[in-house]
Amino acid sequence: MKTVYEKSPGLTDVPMHYCPGCTHGIIHKLVAESLAELGVLGRTVAVAPVGCAVFAYDYFNCDAQEAAHGRAPAVATGIKRVHPDNIVFTYQGDGDLASIGMAEIVHAAMRGENITVVFVNNAIYGMTGGQMAPTTLVGQPTTTSPLGRNRLGQGAPLRICEMLATIDATAYIARVSVHSIPRLNVAKRAIKKAFQLQVENKGFSLVEVLSTCPTNWGLSPVDSLRWVEQNMIPAYPLGVYKDIEGGT
Amino acid sequence: MARKLMKGNEAIAAAAINAGCRHFFGYPITPQNEIPEYMSRELPKVGGVYLQAESEVAAINMVYGAAGAGARVLTSSSSPGISLMQEGISYIAGAELPCVLVNIMRAGPGLGGVQPAQADYFQATRGGGHGDYHVVVLAPANLQEAADLTQLAFDLADKYRNPVMVLADGMIGQLMEPVELSPYHPAAGLPPKDWATTGTAQSGGRRRIINSLYLYPDQLEQHIRAIFAKYAEIERTEVRYELHQCDDAEVVIVAYGTTSRIARSAIEKCRRLGLRVGLLRPITLYPFPFAAFPPVIERAKMFLVVEMSMGQMLDDVKIAVAGRKPISFYGRTGGIVPTPEEVVKQVQALLGGPGA
Numbered sequence: 001m002k003t004v005y006e007k008s009p010g011l012t013d014v015p016m017h018y019c020p021g022c023t024h025g026i027i028h029k030l031v032a033e034s035l036a037e038l039g040v041l042g043r044t045v046a047v048a049p050v051g052c053a054v055f056a057y058d059y060f061n062c063d064a065q066e067a068a069h070g071r072a073p074a075v076a077t078g079i080k081r082v083h084p085d086n087i088v089f090t091y092q093g094d095g096d097l098a099s100i101g102m103a104e105i106v107h108a109a110m111r112g113e114n115i116t117v118v119f120v121n122n123a124i125y126g127m128t129g130g131q132m133a134p135t136t137l138v139g140q141p142t143t144t145s146p147l148g149r150n151r152l153g154q155g156a157p158l159r160i161c162e163m164l165a166t167i168d169a170t171a172y173i174a175r176v177s178v179h180s181i182p183r184l185n186v187a188k189r190a191i192k193k194a195f196q197l198q199v200e201n202k203g204f205s206l207v208e209v210l211s212t213c214p215t216n217w218g219l220s221p222v223d224s225l226r227w228v229e230q231n232m233i234p235a236y237p238l239g240v241y242k243d244i245e246g247g248t
Numbered sequence: 249m250a251r252k253l254m255k256g257n258e259a260i261a262a263a264a265i266n267a268g269c270r271h272f273f274g275y276p277i278t279p280q281n282e283i284p285e286y287m288s289r290e291l292p293k294v295g296g297v298y299l300q301a302e303s304e305v306a307a308i309n310m311v312y313g314a315a316g317a318g319a320r321v322l323t324s325s326s327s328p329g330i331s332l333m334q335e336g337i338s339y340i341a342g343a344e345l346p347c348v349l350v351n352i353m354r355a356g357p358g359l360g361g362v363q364p365a366q367a368d369y370f371q372a373t374r375g376g377g378h379g380d381y382h383v384v385v386l387a388p389a390n391l392q393e394a395a396d397l398t399q400l401a402f403d404l405a406d407k408y409r410n411p412v413m414v415l416a417d418g419m420i421g422q423l424m425e426p427v428e429l430s431p432y433h434p435a436a437g438l439p440p441k442d443w444a445t446t447g448t449a450q451s452g453g454r455r456r457i458i459n460s461l462y463l464y465p466d467q468l469e470q471h472i473r474a475i476f477a478k479y480a481e482i483e484r485t486e487v488r489y490e491l492h493q494c495d496d497a498e499v500v501i502v503a504y505g506t507t508s509r510i511a512r513s514a515i516e517k518c519r520r521l522g523l524r525v526g527l528l529r530p531i532t533l534y535p536f537p538f539a540a541f542p543p544v545i546e547r548a549k550m551f552l553v554v555e556m557s558m559g560q561m562l563d564d565v566k567i568a569v570a571g572r573k574p575i576s577f578y579g580r581t582g583g584i585v586p587t588p589e590e591v592v593k594q595v596q597a598l599l600g601g602p603g604a
């Protein structure tokens with residue numbers, strides 16, 4: 001029989017716990033495929049966040065460390081400085097990376113730490129039940145901004161790629177989305193490139209992936225994908241914000 | 249190596265490198281800056297890594313990552329910085345990772361001051377962060393001991409897969425004394441770090457996960473009980489203390505670190521006055537040397553606890569003495585180091601008048 005599709009060897013057989021329609025699972029797949037295709041799974045160490053992806057250490061078929069909320073870039077730094085030949089990556093949500101872990105991500109980027117960051121932006125705190133994140137859109141209702149996020153006082157979306165691209169020592173910063181197949185293919189190429197740069201010791205790489213949270217957005221899976229396209233992308237323009245190899 | 253005149257902070261740093269520590273993550277804070285400065289100078293010479301983190305929060309999480317990757321790793325700080333590290337220390341204990349922490353205590357609370365204090369005893373010995381755990385705490389009273397205990401700290405950390413803290417204060421950190429670093433050999437029988445995340449290619453494909461998350465209470469309870477079984481062994485086998493002139497002592501001073509040095513001078517003065525005073529000096533603060541007390545309680549009339557705090561180790565002494573003899577307390581705090589004369593006065597008051 002001809003094999004038409006196979007689960008990536010970069011994923012374990014542990015069933016994922018993500019909600020139906022959540023794109024965390026798709027992003028896992030893209031990361032796993034990239035690592036497998038680059039042939040680095042056996043020397044990769046994943047750093048899992050606190051957030052819905054906390055069990056990422058069970059899903060990626062490689063060694064892993066579970067970090068405290070927001071501290072994944074510091075943990076990854078510790079690992080990478082001990083074994084520079086390991087491929088070390090963090091997988092972090094927007095509360096984890098853009099709120100409580102802001103100092104850790106900015107300084108890992110500032111040091112040009114040779115790690116890869118997969119930043120999953122779903123504009124909300126998923127795991128804790130849909131509270132406002134620094135990435136929540138203006139006007140977007142959450143359990144802690146029931147009237148919609150107010151620009152004055154609650155602020156407006158924090159654009160991590162744009163911020164980090166201003167930091168000299170970064171190698172690659174890109175924002176992608178997985179709401180359609182063409183976009184998914186672009187996302188895959190970006191993630192793989194980020195890891196490739198780490199393999200080549202080029203320094204800090206980060207890919208922000210716009211992601212869905214149907215459960216806390218109160219939308220169906222399909223409507224969630226549409227919401228990413230219609231509401232998130234205008235606030236978070238897709239593209240390559242930094243590429244030391246000169247691409248855009 | 250010959251004896252060399254060193255500053256306390258440098259002795260600790262040099263001992264760490266001597267014990268095979270090749271990774272240091274930290275953030276500057278007085279009065280421990282000579283440790284990171286020494287490390288930044290010396291670690292690269294031996295192929296090690298010094299990294300100045302953006303904060304103590306980041307530093308301790310770098311320690312977590314490096315320890316999880318199998319390194320002998322050190323961080324050092326002083327009181328406010330150690331407070332910031334508590335989250336990470338709790339995770340390190342929960343994930344059962346070995347590392348060594350140095351706290352060169354200064355006065356608090358808050359920003360407090362930069363002068364020496366012993367007011368972090370509770371934080372150090374009770375866990376400090378959230379959850380059920382302990383950090384092994386070693387309290388040197390002189391620089392040779394600071395160096396020796398730093399080396400021991402790495403062995404204990406590796407043996408028990410638990411953070412070990414060297415707890416000293418700004419006085420010990422800044423003091424100069426001769427120190428000898430002999431060739432170091434790791435303790436016999438240290439377990440291999442076959443749990444470290446170095447990539448599955450190194451482990452025959454077995455995935456290694458560093459984690460402290462146990463969502464099912466029965467599993468978490470089992471995990472904590474396993475950690476506490478280690479603590480039971482630590483309490484049985486790793487207790488260290490010193491008894492000085494306790495055989496005939498009417499008053500036994502209990503003091504550690506800097507205050508034990510002051511107590512020793514006070515005891516000398518008391519003895520010249522004919523006052524029979526001795527010293528019980530805990531070297532391990534956790535595990536606290538409870539077992540050292542019963543024979544001393546038999547002979548002593550009373551205890552005098554001396555600390556550079558408002559009375560923290562005092563609680564452990566009360567537990568140890570269990571009401572069998574009276575306990576007095578003398579503490580200076582805020583960065584004030586008591587003089588031997590002050591302590592002598594306390595003893596005189598306790599024994600009823602000058603010269604008794």
Ligand SMILES: Cc1ncc(C[n+]2csc(CCOP(=O)(O)OP(=O)(O)O)c2C)c(N)n1
Nearest residue numbers: 050051052069093094095096124125126127
């Ligand atoms: C120190 C600390 N503060 C708060 C929490 C609670 N907490 C867990 S996950 C989370 C936010 C998760 O949101 P995000 O990072 O966006 O990831 P998502 O769940 O949306 O994937 C928070 C606040 C925690 N675990 N630790």
Ligand code: SF4
Nearest residue numbers: 018019022052126213
């Ligand atoms: S809560 Fe949201 S982010 Fe979390 S798994 Fe469910 S859909 Fe995904």
